[in-house]
Amino acid sequence: MSGLAHHLIILPIVLPLATGAFLLLLDERRHTLKALISLFSVLLVVWAVVALLLQANTPLPQTAVPQVTVYRLGSWPAPFAIVLVLDRLSAMMLALTAILALSTLIFSLARWHRVGPHFHSLFQFLLVGLNGAFLTGDLFNLFVFFEILLAASYGLVLHGSGHARVRGGLHYIAINLAASSLFLIGISLVYGVTGTLNMADIAMQAPAIAPGDRVLFEAGMAILGVAFLVKAGMWPLGFWLPGAYAPAAAPMAAFFAIMTKVGVYIILRLSLLLLGAGAGASAYFGDPWLVTGGIITVLFGTIGILAAQDLPRLASYMVVISSGTLLALIGVGDTAVTAGALFYLLSSTLAIAAFFMLIELVARGQAAGADVLAVTMEAYGETNVDEDDDDGEAVTGVSIPATMAILGLCFMACALLLAGLPPLSGFIAKFVLIKALFQQPEVIPGTVGSTAWILTALLLASGFAAVIAMVRAGIKSFWLPLDGTVPRVRVVEIVPVAGLILLCVGLTAGAGPAMRFADATAQNLHFPGDYIRAVLPADFQAPALSGGPQ
Amino acid sequence: MEIILAIAIGVLAGSGIWLVMRPRTYQVIIGLSLLSYAVNLFIFSTGRLGPRAAPVVRAGEAGDLLRYVDPVPQALVLTAIVIGFAVTALFLVVLLASRGLTGTDHVDGQEPEA
Incomplete structure (x- = not known):
């Protein structure tokens, strides 16, 4: 690799940072210009991330060694300075982030980006923090990127203002500040x-x-773990999540679907890199906690979706279920299970993001949703909502024909994805997971079986609860309101939702290649020798470093 | 020296945690500040404690571990202070917004029913 191609890895961090800073200088009233610059930046990031994904998925020539790209920020070798590391897992998370960023940005262009100041700058800074957290190979640098993404998310949680958002935002900031201390x-x-x-x-x-220091190391890892589990929303650390996500602006809540996954990503990365099979006496240190905590989180989320009175709260508890499932599966610590978990992560994140945006469109025809929006508009001195709608109609002509039919179809697709029913990718994810759970090698006879049974029951039960909750919500939104007005939906709002669902359809059709990618990623994670070899210079590596799939 | 620092961190962290649990937003923000002081002192202590030890190796001097302390924790503390300060300021703004919108300084935005 030579020339500029080598620097491509830094683009997903530097470009949004520069764009966000530049947008601060522009007058708040120049919506269109700001939106165009912001969109252009995100499109460039998408292009860069696709190139990086292809690069990370190509093994080094003439070998089967996975390509781990290391970027030295200060041109100093690894243990002395900060490096960015791109392997399959970070490339996958970058791609997921970029897809969500693009779709939520397009969605917000219809209306949401105008209801509060500096929306686009905050959006770009959030992108900086997310991309940085996925790329960095340094623990303290990770903290810095975490704070960047959190600071931007504080602004975006409050975007649109109003009672519910400020109250949810207050709790969200307080718990995250405490977690940052940990x-x-x-x-x-x-x-x-x-x-x-x-x-x-x-x-x-x-x-x-x-041996005397090991207890300190394990305590440190445990405290780090608690900090990430707060972000991932594990029970009992995740009570803030529905309160912050449910009142947030729809496109922001959709984008935040990736934020709990940042916590999950770090847990996955650190538990396999630092506490994996090669960690000596600390191997698999936190795994029983992850399995137990994940199981309780899923149960909590399941009760939550059954009890949820409105759609945003239902979607928030879907986020909880998704996190809990992933944490429990990471705790199992088997390569095939991890591969299935990665596929589940892709499918569920896309589906939840689509669902968050969809419910705002569905709720628009109902009174409750309109109230929130009216308060928002009022708080920021925007013209009243009806007038705004008329403008929209003038631009797009008539509202899209068969709006309800399209919305209904999208709702059904989301329900199938979230519940894990055939024929969409949610089903494939759960199928792969259950198969992997029962095929893992038994280390201690009898123990694997019971965990596998419990997790399988949990996967199916949470799926069943999701069906009940989604059917009930669907009947209430689509069949019950006889005199309900048809929500006015613009093309730019339905396209991202449909796009995300189509991606899930693509994930279903291309399940073979996707699973091969997930398998390769899981292999790299469970045998991190190649990662360590790529990051550290040769004279720093212990001769006994074992690695590579056996 | 160690015992004094340990007691200081313990007192700061303890009062910080107690204040974070209180129902008034002002108490919460002071609690979070105290917590972050405790954390900063804690990070500082990982670089070894010692009087008259600079975090740099002077030119011409042998790198004697007894004569200098680890510079990395000091750099970390500096970063943590800056970030903590900015985020606390942001929290203060949200606190004021909440006070303005709800008319109460209770963290839930409403007084508990007596």
């Missing part, structure tokens, strides 16, 4: 024991930690 304590404990912040270097040091 994050810092965890980092300094790990640094105090290993003397390094580079993830690959910590992984190298982990097996050789003195």
Whole structure:
């Protein structure tokens, strides 16, 4: 690799940062210009991320060694300075982020980007934080990117203002500030024991930690884990989630679907890199906690979707279920299960994002949704809602024919995806997972079986609850309101929703290649030797470093 | 020295946690600030404590571990202070917005029914 292609990896961080900063300088009234610049930046990021994904998925020439691209930010070798690392998992998460960013940005162009100040700047900064968190190979740098994405998300949770959002936002900020303190304590404990912040270097040091220090290392990892589990929304650390997501503006709630997945991503990365099979006495340190916590989270989310009175709250509890399922599956610690979990992550994140945007469109015909929007508009001195609607009609001509039919179809697709019913990708994900759960090798006879049965029952039960909740919500929104007005929906609003659902359809049709990718990713994660070799210079590696699939 | 620092961190963290649990937003923000002081001192302590030890190796001097402290935790503390300060300021704005919208300083935006 030569020339500019080598620097492509930094583009998803630098470009949104520059765009966001530049947009601050533009007058708030120039909506169209701001929207165009913002959209252009996101499109460029999508292009870069696709190129990076292809690059990460191509093995090095003449070998089967996965390509791990390391970018030295200060041109210093790895353990001394911060590096960005691109492997299959980070490339996959980057791609997911970019897709969600593009679709939610397009959706918000219809209306939402005008209801509060500096929407586009905050949006771009959130993108910086997300991309950085997925790319960085340094623990403290991860903290910095986390704070960037959180600071931007604080602004976006409040976007549109109003009672419910400020109250939810207050809780959200308070819990995240407390979690950041835990994050810092965890980092300094790990640094105090290993003397390094580079993830690959910590992984190298982990097996050789003195027995007296090991308890400190494990305490540090546990505290770090708690900080990430707050973000991932695990029970009992996730009570903030429905309160913050449900009142948030629809496109923002959809984009936030990826934010709990940042927590899940870090847990996946660190538990397999630092506490995986090669970690000596600390191997699989947190796994029982993850399985138990994940199971309880799914149960909590299942009760939540059955009890939810309105659609945004239902969607928020879907996020909880998705997180809980992923955490429990990561805790199982089997390669095939991890592969299935990655496929589930893709499918469920896309579906939840589509669902968050869809419910805003559906609710628009009903009084409750209109109230929230009216308060929002009033708070920001926008013209009243009816007038705005008339403008929209003048631009798009008539509202789309058969709006209700299209919305209904999308709703059905979301229900199938979230419940994991055939024929869409949610079903494939659950099928792969259940198959993998029962095929994993038994380390201690008898134990695998019971975990597999419990998790299988949980997957099916949460799917069944999702069917009940979605059917009930669907009947209430589509069949019950006889005199309900047909919501006015613009093309730019339905296209992203349909696009995300079509991507899930594509994931269903292309399940073979997608699963091969997920398998390869899981292999890389469970045998991180290649990752460590790529990040650290040769003279830093212990001779006994084992790696590669056996 | 260690015991003094440990007690200081403990007192700060303890009062911070107690205040974070309180129902008034002002108490919560002071609690979060105290917590972040405790965390900053804690990070600082991972770089070893010692009087008259600079975090740089002077030119011409042997890199004697007894004569200098680890510079990395100090850099981390600096970053953590800056970030913590900015986010606390942001929280203060939200706190004021909540006070303005709800007319109460209770964290839930409404007084509990007595």
